Amino acid sequence: MKKFVFPLLAAMTILALVAACQPETVTVEVPVERTVEVQVEVPVERTVEVEVEVEVPVEVEKSLVIYNSYMSDPAPREADAEQVRMFEEMYPNIDVVHSTVAHEDFKQAIRAYLTASTPPDVMTWFAGNRARFFIDKDLIMDISDVWEREGWNETYPAGFRAMSSVGGKQYFVPASWYWWAVYYRADIFDQYGLEPPETWADFLQVCETLKENGVAPIAIGTKYRWTSAAWFDYLNMRVNGPEFHIDLMLGKESYDDPRVLTVFSDYWAPLIENGYFIEDPAAYSWSEALQFLINGEAAMYLMGDFLRDSYPDEEEANLDFFRFPIIDPAVPVGEDAPTDGYFIAANAQHVEEAKQFIAFLGGVEAQQYFADNLGRLPTNMEVDTGGFTDMQKKGLALIQSADFVAQFYDRDTTPEMADVGMNGFMEFWDNPGDIADILARLEATRQEVFAEE
Amino acid sequence: MTREKRLSQLTPYLFLILPLIIYLIWVIGPMFYTFYLSLTNWDGVSTPDFIGLRNYQRLFKDPVFYISLKNNLKWILSFITIPVVAGLALAMALNRSIPGAKAFKASFYSPLVLSLVVCGLIWGWMYQPANGLINATLRAVGLGALARGWLSDKNLVMWAIIAVGIWRQVGYVMVLYLAGLQGVDPGLIDASKVDGCSGWLTFRHVIFPLLTPVTVIVVVISIIDSLRAFDLVSVMTRGGPYNSSSVLANFMYIQAFNNYKMGYGAAISVVLFLISLVFIFIYLWRVLQTEMEY
Numbered sequence: 001m002k003k004f005v006f007p008l009l010a011a012m013t014i015l016a017l018v019a020a021c022q023p024e025t026v027t028v029e030v031p032v033e034r035t036v037e038v039q040v041e042v043p044v045e046r047t048v049e050v051e052v053e054v055e056v057p058v059e060v061e062k063s064l065v066i067y068n069s070y071m072s073d074p075a076p077r078e079a080d081a082e083q084v085r086m087f088e089e090m091y092p093n094i095d096v097v098h099s100t101v102a103h104e105d106f107k108q109a110i111r112a113y114l115t116a117s118t119p120p121d122v123m124t125w126f127a128g129n130r131a132r133f134f135i136d137k138d139l140i141m142d143i144s145d146v147w148e149r150e151g152w153n154e155t156y157p158a159g160f161r162a163m164s165s166v167g168g169k170q171y172f173v174p175a176s177w178y179w180w181a182v183y184y185r186a187d188i189f190d191q192y193g194l195e196p197p198e199t200w201a202d203f204l205q206v207c208e209t210l211k212e213n214g215v216a217p218i219a220i221g222t223k224y225r226w227t228s229a230a231w232f233d234y235l236n237m238r239v240n241g242p243e244f245h246i247d248l249m250l251g252k253e254s255y256d257d258p259r260v261l262t263v264f265s266d267y268w269a270p271l272i273e274n275g276y277f278i279e280d281p282a283a284y285s286w287s288e289a290l291q292f293l294i295n296g297e298a299a300m301y302l303m304g305d306f307l308r309d310s311y312p313d314e315e316e317a318n319l320d321f322f323r324f325p326i327i328d329p330a331v332p333v334g335e336d337a338p339t340d341g342y343f344i345a346a347n348a349q350h351v352e353e354a355k356q357f358i359a360f361l362g363g364v365e366a367q368q369y370f371a372d373n374l375g376r377l378p379t380n381m382e383v384d385t386g387g388f389t390d391m392q393k394k395g396l397a398l399i400q401s402a403d404f405v406a407q408f409y410d411r412d413t414t415p416e417m418a419d420v421g422m423n424g425f426m427e428f429w430d431n432p433g434d435i436a437d438i439l440a441r442l443e444a445t446r447q448e449v450f451a452e453e
Numbered sequence: 454m455t456r457e458k459r460l461s462q463l464t465p466y467l468f469l470i471l472p473l474i475i476y477l478i479w480v481i482g483p484m485f486y487t488f489y490l491s492l493t494n495w496d497g498v499s500t501p502d503f504i505g506l507r508n509y510q511r512l513f514k515d516p517v518f519y520i521s522l523k524n525n526l527k528w529i530l531s532f533i534t535i536p537v538v539a540g541l542a543l544a545m546a547l548n549r550s551i552p553g554a555k556a557f558k559a560s561f562y563s564p565l566v567l568s569l570v571v572c573g574l575i576w577g578w579m580y581q582p583a584n585g586l587i588n589a590t591l592r593a594v595g596l597g598a599l600a601r602g603w604l605s606d607k608n609l610v611m612w613a614i615i616a617v618g619i620w621r622q623v624g625y626v627m628v629l630y631l632a633g634l635q636g637v638d639p640g641l642i643d644a645s646k647v648d649g650c651s652g653w654l655t656f657r658h659v660i661f662p663l664l665t666p667v668t669v670i671v672v673v674i675s676i677i678d679s680l681r682a683f684d685l686v687s688v689m690t691r692g693g694p695y696n697s698s699s700v701l702a703n704f705m706y707i708q709a710f711n712n713y714k715m716g717y718g719a720a721i722s723v724v725l726f727l728i729s730l731v732f733i734f735i736y737l738w739r740v741l742q743t744e745m746e747y
Contacts, residue, residue, distance in 0.1 A: 107711075108710040108711065111496075111497035111498050111713060112497070114498065115497070115498055133498075134498070136497060137498050154635065222694075223604075223605075223690070223691075223693065224691065226691065279582065279583070279602070280582040280583070280602030280605045281605070282602065282604070282605030282693060282694040283580070283581055283582045283602050283603070283604050283605040284581070288581075292583075360551065414711040415711065415712050415713055416713075418716060419712050420710060423693075423695040423696055424695070426693060426694045426695040427694075427695040429694075430607060430694065430695075
């Protein structure tokens with residue numbers, strides 16, 4: 001018996017090694033299917049003039065680019081697919097192999113994509129810190145030549161260029177961005193004679209009036225926590241200024257700083273304790289909580305402009321937004337305006353095609369399409385803003401008048417800090433009195449997280 | 454040994470080569486790799502650095518680990534009591550030819566046809582505080598005071614999720630016991646009746662002891678299922694609010710795939726693996742023993 005076991009194990013080990021050494025390239029097989037598709041069309045057209053048509057299959061030698069996108073919500077998904085179609089029309093020789101991955105799953109899968117030996121060529125991602133992390137690890141390709149060739153150094157605002165650059169080289173194409181603001185039901189405000197508040201005192205007055213009339217002042221769904229981070233971003237920026245806020249995000253300021261405590265105890269806690277938010281927000285996702293706004297059970301919602309994607313079109317006439325109220329007029333105004341864009345993986349297999357594709361995505365036609373059809377704001381200054389809706393113009397003005405633009409809590413700080421931080425916000429929501437303990441724990445995490453980096 | 458005899462001894466191994474190789478590469482290999490990863494600070498992108506037992510030191514100081522462990526314990530305790538008792542009771546009640554028995558069996562078993570993700574979604578809607586079926590019903594019958602934010606109250610949320618698990622598990626346990634009851638010799642029951650046993654005494658001293666092998670399997674399966682608990686939590690709350698419904702598997706998932714702490718996540722899964730291993734051994738030992746008996 002024993003005699004067999006050893007050679008058996010040896011054979012298995014060798015086989016395992018051989019199998020492990022074989023580089024697998026699954027994605028590359030896709031073009032084969034595509035070629036077949038094209039060839040099918042040829043004989044159907046004209047069976048008589050066979051000789052003439054012979055040349056057609058030669059043209060079929062298409063090159064391809066693999067594109068993974070996280071635009072999985074219905075409206076962006078459609079716009080994304082349309083962009084791909086536009087590109088394929090402009091460059092008939094390039095096929096885009098396009099996969100859409102659910103937004104949350106994409107965030108988790110990107111590390112596997114990037115470290116694969118054959119990663120997707122072009123991917124969607126967040127500008128700023130979340131991209132910087134991969135750039136520092138040499139996983140994102142330097143595309144300074146694309147920026148140069150396309151003239152983007154002139155047609156993109158300096159802020160967006162800086163957001164895409166590390167060490168003077170460009171790695172990222174910021175393509176679209178959106179603003180955050182307090183959305184509100186204009187009809188409900190009219191009904192109770194309310195004006196969009198500009199100061200904190202006005203805001204509290206609006207909340208009180210709404211509550212007295214049986215309307216929940218503020219809708220929020222904190223099941224996935226990040227909606228609460230928006231409140232922290234804005235309160236901290238309004239009370240302590242954007243510079244302090246960003247330093248806190250980067251781990252340079254501490255969470256047990258008395259200035260952070262003030263944000264919770266003097267501003268956020270009273271909103272919760274006075275019952276200005278809807279009941280049981282933790283039971284709803286952001287879009288489930290939107291129902292309260294649509295039904296008129298709540299009147300305001302601090303949210304990004306993607307709120308309008310999910311808002312029923314026929315009700316949108318009653319929807320408007322205002323700038324998050326100013327708390328201290330002496331403090332510079334900071335706004336959240338998350339920017340999304342594209343990059344090429346450092347190990348991309350189809351570099352030339354990828355550069356052509358990304359040049360298209362950052363170019364005027366694609367951005368114009370995105371802006372016109374989805375209502376996002378373009379980054380490229382050559383995009384014609386003449387056809388913008390009033391909402392878009394108002395959003396653009398909101399951000400242009402800001403002194404500082406942040407991305408968002410979970411984009412400006414590290415994922416682990418964001419996870420612990422957002423749990424802290426939720427715990428504070430239930431027990432506002434425990435905030436000192438909660439902040440002490442956040443501080444312990446901050447020290448651990450940023451010591452490692 | 455003759456050539457033929459040798460060959461016949463070799464044959465089963467030849468058949469086993471392929472599955473064994475697959476098993477080694479995709480199951481055993483990654484398992485050991487996870488052990489290794491738990492000793493590193495891998496973030497999923499950089500080259501892993503060996504950091505010894507630091508992940509474990511951190512884990513045993515992490516309050517979320519203890520919350521998760523306690524929640525797994527709640528899960529185990531609920532799972533080895535309520536569904537086992539209820540499943541056995543149902544099996545006893547339905548293991549006779551009363552009209553409609555089949556329909557009852559089917560309806561108790563039907564939740565098992567749904568995947569846990571679907572169960573989580575449906576119950577998530579039912580639990581919604583404002584318009585969910587449960588609170589709406591409570592308010593309709595004048596018990597509005599009992600309406601709660603089932604998934605947003607940190608003291609209730611774990612039990613609310615476990616209740617869904619139990620709802621699904623009862624039918625499963627019932628089927629296992631029904632199968633077990635088929636193996637009980639009716640002669641023994643008749644004999645006990647002849648000796649003047651009441652229904653309860655027959656159950657207590659004849660049927661239940663005969664069902665012991667099934668009970669052991671049911672309990673061990675329930676424990677393993679509780680340790681595996683992930684789907685319902687992930688779908689219904691992702692461990693929230695602020696970790697109050699976190700279980701080990703979910704804790705591991707968040708650390709590894711949300712926070713990109715692959716090393717730390719690996720350490721959590723190693724601990725979870727070691728706990729599960731104890732029960733898996735008991736299970737296998739029982740199963741193998743039963744096989745020997747036949």
